[in-house]
Amino acid sequence: MKKLLLACLAVTVIGLYSCETEPADSEIHGVEAxxxxxxxxxxxxxxxxxxxxxxxxxxxxxxxxxxxxxxxxxxxxxxxxxxxxxxxxxxxxxxxxxxxxxxxxxxxxxxxxxxxxxxxxxxxxxxxxxxxxxxxxxxxxxxxxxxxxxxxxxxxxxxxxxxxxxxxxxxxxxxxxxxxxxxxxxxxxxxxxxxxxxxxxxxxxxxxxxxxxxxxxxxxxEPSCETAFARGDNGNTCFLDEGFSRWGWTIGPLSEGAEESYEIYAAAGQCDINKGELVGTVDVSYVGGDVTVTYNIDDDYTVDETHTYAGNGMFPTDKKGKATVAPGQYSIQENLSGDIYVIAHAVVCGDFD
Incomplete structure (x- = not known):
């Protein structure tokens, strides 16, 4: 299983035939091949x-x-x-x-x-x-x-x-x-x-x-790639229910000391996991004001990119202070206290049914 770890102070990704040679034509093949x-x-x-x-x-x-x-x-x-x-x-x-x-x-x-x-x-x-x-x-x-x-x-x-x-x-x-x-x-x-x-x-x-x-x-x-979001069994909110046009979930509120694991689904349009595919889990730790998020992606898939949000608001905000669910706006806030919310997004590639 592939593991990708993100923490609040330094957001980093860690990457934790049988045959003889067949005859070819008689031409010498150069690099242009x-x-x-x-x-x-x-x-x-x-x-x-x-x-x-x-x-x-x-x-x-x-x-x-x-x-x-x-x-x-x-x-x-x-x-x-x-x-x-x-x-x-x-x-x-x-x-x-x-x-x-x-x-x-x-x-x-x-x-x-x-x-x-x-x-x-x-x-x-x-x-x-x-x-x-x-x-x-x-x-x-x-x-x-x-x-x-x-x-x-x-x-x-x-x-x-x-x-x-x-x-x-x-x-x-x-x-x-x-x-x-x-x-x-x-x-x-x-x-x-x-x-x-x-x-x-x-x-x-x-x-x-x-x-x-x-x-x-x-x-x-060639593998196809799908967007994926972590989803909690309880205490999670579909973006669509909050007026956004994009599917996905925000998880929370989580209290200080929480250490939880959540399933991550790819291609679950309309937040319907029956349409999506379970591709791994996400571990979330919120201890001492620090948030660590670990992506555990199944070996059948590769991870093209990840974006993680952790903060006191249900959603991150853009430069104008407006709530957004665009993954490019995600970050893990520093020196957190009180209840928080987490959004864990990935682009996962593989052979999807």
Whole structure:
């Protein structure tokens, strides 16, 4: 559950697939391929992922199917078979080795001290979406998995393999460098879009080498956003009953020492909760003249903005001293005493029925 806290003296918000890479066309895709948004949906490079998976390598090097490792994840929604690449040459990982790993998108903030050049994961994502293996190289011959693995290490680590014995004999530094140069020229700022793959980072919890696996990116419906207000079971007043044209509730009066929790409803037009959707709760504390309001929004939703009022009047007032329910006019008054009223408003985004 997401928690957002607002207090009277400083009003602040606190933010308390299973498949191999599909073949792409033969063209090299540059940054102009960006564009995660379409008319009706959105593609995220930081999707919801499990925090931990259990994985095993099942083949390595020339025995693997075109990547450095064949790898199987046995649990969570990521369960399935993948082609994996190594990203930390300082540590080892072998064939037929099982491990528990923490899971991250390569576009989120990664744990410190695991990767020397994490800023280059955009270039690695670009490489994964070019399907280099098997294509002809200007350096001579076709690109191999060893060329790609060497290029990934060259971009992410601060050193690289010398003999690279696990690559077999059919690889070359020249072809690896060709991949690196192409990534630097075309992949700066790259983000995969719909139909591309995203590099997911697996960091073993037993100090073995980290790997990346590709997962396909699909287009998901863009979430809709609705206005939401907290509502008390008792002691609350609908704005409409007081002559305003906007729906919502003011809660109160609340006495000093009150510590209450209220449901927050989205899209409850005309103050009819049967038309709306319960999206969380709001905790209100009024102690020692200070008011603290905590929004507890369910994990199915995201919060776009919040506005909170607390004061002795049933409603806040605008610059002309006229009562208003416009969220942009809300604030938490300082040094409150006596009975107070609270209005808790949020804009909540999600999949509303």
């Amino acid at each position: 960006l564009g995660e948004l379409s008319e009706d949906c959105v593609v995220s490079v930081t999707p919801d992922l499990p925090s931990i998976v259990n994985a095993c390598t099942t083949a390595q090097g020339e025995d693997a199917g075109g990547t450095f490792f064949d790898l199987t994840i046995s649990d969570t929604e990521l369960a399935g078979d993948y082609g994996a690449w190594c990203v930390d040459i300082d540590l080892d990982l072998g064939d037929q080795e099982c491990f528990e790993a923490s899971v991250y998108s390569s576009y989120e903030t990664l744990p410190a001290n695991f990767f020397e050049n994490p800023q280059n994961f955009d270039l690695v994502n670009w490489i994964l979406n070019q399907n280099f293996v098997g294509k002809e190289s200007t350096s001579g011959g076709a690109f191999t998995f060893g060329d790609v693995q060497w290029a990934i290490w060259e971009l992410i680590d601060d050193n690289n393999c010398q003999t690279c014995s696990d690559f077999g004999s059919d690889w070359s530094i020249d072809r690896g460098q060709e991949i690196v140069d192409a990534a630097i020229a075309n992949g700066e700022g790259y983000e995969p879009g719909e139909g591309d793959v995203l590099a997911i980072v697996l960091i073993p919890n037993n100090f073995r080498q980290s790997v990346i696996i590709p997962i396909p990116l699909g287009c998901e419906p």
